[in-house]
Amino acid sequence: MKKVMIIVLFLTGLMVGQKRELKNVKVLPFKTKRELVSYMKTVVAPELGVKCNFCHNLTDYSSDEKDHKKVARKMMTMVNTANKTMNELNFHEISCWVCHQGNNHPEHPPKKK
Numbered sequence: 001m002k003k004v005m006i007i008v009l010f011l012t013g014l015m016v017g018q019k020r021e022l023k024n025v026k027v028l029p030f031k032t033k034r035e036l037v038s039y040m041k042t043v044v045a046p047e048l049g050v051k052c053n054f055c056h057n058l059t060d061y062s063s064d065e066k067d068h069k070k071v072a073r074k075m076m077t078m079v080n081t082a083n084k085t086m087n088e089l090n091f092h093e094i095s096c097w098v099c100h101q102g103n104n105h106p107e108h109p110p111k112k113k
């Protein structure tokens with residue numbers, strides 16, 4: 001019984017620890033900071049051709065003070081929604097690259113008539 005209690009307390013401790021590790025993550029599915037930062041470094045920053053400070057106050061990554069971060073969060077929601085459809089169709093998932101291709105502001109010329 002004591003052992004069970006210790007394990008339960010240990011697991012609860014881990015879960016609380018992870019919650020604190022990521023303070024203001026509302027859309028991305030990552031459970032650990034390591035996974036989230038890896039996504040930022042390998043997908044978000046290079047696919048938009050920007051550095052972390054384009055979206056973040058580097059002294060507090062959880063802050064939403066930059067508008068680019070707020071736009072990016074909505075873009076992430078859009079990509080998640082698109083990928084539900086892509087999965088239903090058995091197609092490859094998309095990422096920011098599909099539109100951005102290394103630009104923070106993708107070209108989108110008017111439709112040809």
Ligand code: HEC
Pocket residue numbers: 021022023024025026027028033036037040041044045048050051052053054055056061062063068069070072073
């Ligand atoms: C284009 C904008 C953008 C860029 C560039 C970017 N991030 Fe992020 N980052 C976000 C958004 C949006 C979130 C919140 C996602 C959510 O709410 O699910 C986030 C969340 C985070 C968090 C979690 C902070 C918390 O709330 O605890 C960390 C850490 C982080 N980013 C690190 C980085 C690092 C390191 C880089 C550079 C390699 C980087 N980010 C580049 C948009 C960006």
Ligand code: HEC
Pocket residue numbers: 044048068069071072075076079094095096097098099100104105106108
């Ligand atoms: C379906 C296409 C598409 C996808 C996918 C997409 N974006 Fe965008 N994004 C755009 C377009 C188009 C704009 C420019 C909107 C305008 O000005 O008309 C934009 C603008 C932005 C901006 C504002 C840039 C600025 O200079 O103000 C950010 C930040 C951004 N996107 C982040 C992301 C991130 C992060 C992802 C991946 C999670 C992503 N986007 C995926 C189409 C897309």
